[in-house]
Amino acid sequence: MSEILTRCGSRCDLCLAYQPNIEAYPENRQKLSDGWFKYFGFRISADKISCAGCMTDGPRLDDDCPIRPCVLERGIENCAQCDEYVCEKFKQRMVIYEDIKQNISEDIPEEDYECFIKPYENKLRLDSIRSASRREKT
Numbered sequence: 001m002s003e004i005l006t007r008c009g010s011r012c013d014l015c016l017a018y019q020p021n022i023e024a025y026p027e028n029r030q031k032l033s034d035g036w037f038k039y040f041g042f043r044i045s046a047d048k049i050s051c052a053g054c055m056t057d058g059p060r061l062d063d064d065c066p067i068r069p070c071v072l073e074r075g076i077e078n079c080a081q082c083d084e085y086v087c088e089k090f091k092q093r094m095v096i097y098e099d100i101k102q103n104i105s106e107d108i109p110e111e112d113y114e115c116f117i118k119p120y121e122n123k124l125r126l127d128s129i130r131s132a133s134r135r136e137k138t
Contacts, residue, residue: 004053007071007078008093009122009129012053016115017061022050035116039100039108067093079122080129095120 001020004012012018016025016032029046037043044061052058054068066089067079076082079090086094097117101108108117 004055005078005125006054006122008054008065008067008090009078009080009126010095010120011118011125012051012055014114014119015051016119017049017051019050019052019058031115035112039104039112039116065093078126078129080126080133085126085130086123094123096123097121 001013004018006012013021015021016028022029029049032049033043033046049061050059051061054060054062054065060068070089071078071082074082079085079087095117097108097113100117
């Protein structure tokens with residue numbers, strides 16, 4: 001599967017909740033529910049985990065996300081293109097590995113990083129996009 005970047009910089013293709021990934025591996029629903037709780041402090045019932053991604057009009061897990069409507073209203077692809085990056089809306093959904101590691105006060109196994117953090121590690125990804133964009137302009 002090719003890279004699918006969300007409006008906030010997460011990667012649908014890496015997310016276990018992404019509909020094609022759930023269809024291929026439905027047993028990952030409970031694993032994801034548990035991982036989100038451990039690392040982010042929220043739980044979604046395993047039977048409700050499936051997401052078409054915010055790049056589509058299909059069903060999304062996070063219908064209350066403040067970023068998608070903001071990005072669409074501004075007519076941009078993602079937060080990296082916004083003049084107000086990093087804004088308060090983005091901060092609500094910002095994922096930084098070091099912050100998570102500090103919050104849980106323990107080492108994060110590589111498998112957990114790959115499953116529960118890497119898909120959502122959006123600030124690092126968007127910073128890279130912004131940096132590349134600035135280099136292209138100069």
